[in-house]
Amino acid sequence: MAEEQLVTFSLGSEEFGVDIMRVQEIIRIPPITRVPKASEYVEGVINLRGNVIPVISLRNRFGMTRVEETDLSRIIVLQVQTKVFGIRVDAVTEVLRLESEAIEPPPPITLGMDAQFIRGVGKIGERLLILLDLDHIMGGETNHDVCA
Amino acid sequence: MGRDEDNKQGIELGEFLDFYLLDSQEQIERLGAGLLQLEKEGENIGLINDLFRSAHSLKGASGTMGFTPIVSLTHAAEDLLDRLRQGKIEVSLEMIDILLAVTDRVKAMLAQVEQRQDITVGFEDLVSSMRLLLNGESVDVSIASHPVEEVIETLSFVPLDFSLTLDEREKLNNAYSIGRAVYQVDVALESNTLMKAVRAVMATQVIEGMGTVIKLLPSVEELEAGTAESFSMLILSDESKEEIKRDLLEISELVEVIVHSYPNSEELGDLDKIPNEINKTIAEEKIKPISKQETAVIPKGSVKAVASPAAEATTGEGNTQVHTIRVDTVRMDNLINLVGEMVITRTRLVQIGLDLKAQYSTDGMVNNLNEANVYLGRLMNDLQESVMRLRMVAIGTVFNRFPRLIRDLAKKTGKEIDLVLKGEDTELDKTVVEVIGDPLMHLIRNSVDHGIESPEKRREAGKPEFGTITLNAFHEGNHIAILISDDGAGLDLDKIRQIAVSKGLVGEREELSERDVANLIFLPGFSTADVVTDISGRGVGMDVVKKALNNLGGMVDITTRRGKGSTFTIRLPLTLAIIQALLVEVGQEIYAVPLSSVLETLLVSREDIKTVGGLPMVQLRGNTLPLISLQEKFDLPAPESESGEVFVVVVGFGDKALGLIVDELRGQQEVVIKSLGDFLNNLPGIAGATILGDGKVTLILDIGSLLQDVLVNRKG
Numbered sequence: 001m002a003e004e005q006l007v008t009f010s011l012g013s014e015e016f017g018v019d020i021m022r023v024q025e026i027i028r029i030p031p032i033t034r035v036p037k038a039s040e041y042v043e044g045v046i047n048l049r050g051n052v053i054p055v056i057s058l059r060n061r062f063g064m065t066r067v068e069e070t071d072l073s074r075i076i077v078l079q080v081q082t083k084v085f086g087i088r089v090d091a092v093t094e095v096l097r098l099e100s101e102a103i104e105p106p107p108p109i110t111l112g113m114d115a116q117f118i119r120g121v122g123k124i125g126e127r128l129l130i131l132l133d134l135d136h137i138m139g140g141e142t143n144h145d146v147c148a
Numbered sequence: 149m150g151r152d153e154d155n156k157q158g159i160e161l162g163e164f165l166d167f168y169l170l171d172s173q174e175q176i177e178r179l180g181a182g183l184l185q186l187e188k189e190g191e192n193i194g195l196i197n198d199l200f201r202s203a204h205s206l207k208g209a210s211g212t213m214g215f216t217p218i219v220s221l222t223h224a225a226e227d228l229l230d231r232l233r234q235g236k237i238e239v240s241l242e243m244i245d246i247l248l249a250v251t252d253r254v255k256a257m258l259a260q261v262e263q264r265q266d267i268t269v270g271f272e273d274l275v276s277s278m279r280l281l282l283n284g285e286s287v288d289v290s291i292a293s294h295p296v297e298e299v300i301e302t303l304s305f306v307p308l309d310f311s312l313t314l315d316e317r318e319k320l321n322n323a324y325s326i327g328r329a330v331y332q333v334d335v336a337l338e339s340n341t342l343m344k345a346v347r348a349v350m351a352t353q354v355i356e357g358m359g360t361v362i363k364l365l366p367s368v369e370e371l372e373a374g375t376a377e378s379f380s381m382l383i384l385s386d387e388s389k390e391e392i393k394r395d396l397l398e399i400s401e402l403v404e405v406i407v408h409s410y411p412n413s414e415e416l417g418d419l420d421k422i423p424n425e426i427n428k429t430i431a432e433e434k435i436k437p438i439s440k441q442e443t444a445v446i447p448k449g450s451v452k453a454v455a456s457p458a459a460e461a462t463t464g465e466g467n468t469q470v471h472t473i474r475v476d477t478v479r480m481d482n483l484i485n486l487v488g489e490m491v492i493t494r495t496r497l498v499q500i501g502l503d504l505k506a507q508y509s510t511d512g513m514v515n516n517l518n519e520a521n522v523y524l525g526r527l528m529n530d531l532q533e534s535v536m537r538l539r540m541v542a543i544g545t546v547f548n549r550f551p552r553l554i555r556d557l558a559k560k561t562g563k564e565i566d567l568v569l570k571g572e573d574t575e576l577d578k579t580v581v582e583v584i585g586d587p588l589m590h591l592i593r594n595s596v597d598h599g600i601e602s603p604e605k606r607r608e609a610g611k612p613e614f615g616t617i618t619l620n621a622f623h624e625g626n627h628i629a630i631l632i633s634d635d636g637a638g639l640d641l642d643k644i645r646q647i648a649v650s651k652g653l654v655g656e657r658e659e660l661s662e663r664d665v666a667n668l669i670f671l672p673g674f675s676t677a678d679v680v681t682d683i684s685g686r687g688v689g690m691d692v693v694k695k696a697l698n699n700l701g702g703m704v705d706i707t708t709r710r711g712k713g714s715t716f717t718i719r720l721p722l723t724l725a726i727i728q729a730l731l732v733e734v735g736q737e738i739y740a741v742p743l744s745s746v747l748e749t750l751l752v753s754r755e756d757i758k759t760v761g762g763l764p765m766v767q768l769r770g771n772t773l774p775l776i777s778l779q780e781k782f783d784l785p786a787p788e789s790e791s792g793e794v795f796v797v798v799v800g801f802g803d804k805a806l807g808l809i810v811d812e813l814r815g816q817q818e819v820v821i822k823s824l825g826d827f828l829n830n831l832p833g834i835a836g837a838t839i840l841g842d843g844k845v846t847l848i849l850d851i852g853s854l855l856q857d858v859l860v861n862r863k864g
Binding site: 034046050084085 | 823833834
């Protein structure tokens with residue numbers, strides 16, 4: 001039986017999941033350098049052991065309001081194809097396994113965010129987990145970034 | 149044909165193959181350069197001896213590896229050169245043509261070997277021509293040019309996007325499913341053909357006699373209206389490529405017909421990928437009996453980096469021993485990365501030392517630490533310099549391919565052109581050398597095509613019939629300058645202005661200096677059909693050249709005099725890896741400005757800043773210096789208190805300068821340039837990032853693009 005292992009995190013009251021195979025590491029928020037003229041959702045760049053990687057604010061990406069950094073705030077460093085980047089989240093919650101059957105396609109009316117970022121919705125009892133489509137979080141957007 | 153022996157021998161050829169390829173490519177370059185020299189200087193026994201040796205060792209190596217076609221070609225060439233060496237025959241133009249064709253053919257063969265394909269390039273025609281030459285008979289040189297081009301075309305064939313309609317696509321799919329061959333036929337017309345559309349119609353009729361034409365590109369109407377000198381057809385046919393070609397060539401005024409198999413439309417989604425994928429699958433099939441390790445592709449850099457010694461090898465006696473070793477570029481890059489990390493770490497150490505000193509200023513141990521730091525700093529500088537020197541390559545490696553280009557272009561256009569190379573020994577970073585070739589080639593093609601006039605025109609203008617293009621490279625501070633000058637007609641500034649106005653790139657009444665007008669040709673969208681020709685205009689505009697150079701942190705400028713010629717000046721930084729930078733603070737952020745482009749720093753009173761045409765300016769020693777506020781440019785928060793004076797960092801290349809308004813100067817430091825990655829490249833004004841001693845990322849400003857911004861859009 002197929003199952004997926006996910007890293008889950010929260011943004012406000014919503015809970016999200018990403019495929020654990022894409023997660024390189026989870027770090028506390030280091031100093032972030034703003035990048036002028038980059039897309040709004042690009043929070044900036046950070047130094048990850050000598051490599052410069054971009055960080056995306058998921059709140060901004062999903063049109064949510066900004067919040068102050070807390071002790072729980074984290075950056076999840078992801079590797080999508082050959083690209084490494086971080087997503088900033090309110091808190092990382094847990095690592096869990098989810099049966100493939102428990103994953104449903106994204107509902108036609110999404111939770112106020114762009115449907116292209118959502119791969120599906122996972123159900124764990126009463127909990128709803130939004131599964132992110134990582135290829136679109138940044139990859140699909142590179143073209144018009146440049147013109148910004 | 150091809151590697152028929154390796155099965156028999158059953159040995160692992162992979163590693164040897166890499167060496168063989170490196171060596172042979174070098175020999176071939178040497179042969180090519182030597183032949184051109186021979187053409188220029190005539191009989192020169194030393195040179196012929198060198199050429200003979202190159203051909204000989206190429207033959208020997210190819211024989212060992214079992215590449216019989218290469219052996220046959222080089223063997224015949226060797227015979228010919230041997231006869232020359234003994235003075236039994238004399239050097240003739242046709243001989244040079246044929247021998248150059250041999251180098252092209254061998255190059256194409258080596259390319260196939262490199263891709264682990266069988267050698268399919270033909271050679272018999274050249275071998276028999278060389279036999280004729282050997283006996284002092286004359287030969288038909290036309291074979292020297294045509295078949296080779298075809299070979300090269302086949303290697304780099306990219307299927308054309310015919311933008312098929314659904315109907316046409318279905319026909320195509322049907323053909324694939326019943327196994328009917330689909331070809332793309334590229335036809336070149338004679339340049340003075342009057343009724344091009346008629347030739348195309350004749351060609352379609354010929355094809356209809358043996359198959360079906362699905363699409364003609366450009367269409368008959370477009371051919372009638374346009375100046376295109378070639379067209380392509382997508383056809384279905386059961387005839388062989390050769391038969392199609394032969395029948396088409398019977399139509400007069402068709403100079404070249406190339407028939408390619410057209411890949412199945414299913415794969416057409418991504419046109420660019422196709423040739424690679426085809427090669428890959430072919431390569432995978434061929435190497436089955438060989439071990440896995442061998443499939444590793446030779447790192448490209450390592451091939452390029454060694455292509456240099458052609459010049460000195462042909463001039464010297466050949467027996468001078470060169471004390472060099474070949475190193476894989478990947479290893480070298482690793483070394484450079486390590487040194488980069490060490491530089492960062494040393495900067496941290498220095499910071500720690502200073503912090504300690506502030507806290508325990510009287511402690512002798514702290515002083516010892518700081519002394520050691522200073523010494524370490526010196527060693528690091530030396531180490532860094534030595535490592536960077538490893539990557540320095542003479543620009544001659546790039547220049548060397550241009551004599552042949554000019555020769556061919558001159559023949560094609562009927563112009564007479566001399567190429568003068570200067571400063572070939574000028575060294576610059578390997579990374580720069582690797583990417584500078586294409587922009588240079590484009591500028592040279594441009595000079596041949598638009599710069600140099602035809603011999604008749606030159607005679608009328610009272611100039612020597614031989615046009616001269618000069619390539620000159622020299623160091624200029626921390627930059628390298630490359631000048632491409634021609635003594636041709638110069639730019640037609642009125643016409644350029646006219647085109648720019650008609651395209652809405654500049655206003656009709658704008659006041660532009662001659663130089664401003666000349667620089668308009670670098671605007672995107674300027675290069676269009678009315679300047680496109682076969683040679684320089686292949687849909688690649690000067691804006692692409694400019695952009696490529698900007699990406700390297702350099703810039704390009706043009707000066708021109710009507711009737712006297714034009715000069716393109718390229719300025720590039722010497723290295724792209726570690727630089728000295730001036731750190732500046734703007735809106736609570738720190739940015740690094742490459743020190744090589746910093747001319748001076750000024751403290752300017754706000755009252756002295758005047759706004760001219762919407763842009764702030766300041767008078768500097770009698771000249772007007774345009775200013776950019778980085779805070780505005782990058783939308784940074786404004787400083788809380790405005791003081792009466794601001795810091796201005798004057799940056800520029802050559803005689804172009806620009807002032808950056810910043811809040812604070814934070815001192816000078818060496819920084820290691822890191823890429824911002826795929827997501828964030830191409831940001832305006834940002835060249836890259838670096839990591840400072842405190843571990844924080846700092847962005848490096850792209851002075852080239854900031855300058856070009858102001859110079860080109862200064863009216864906007």
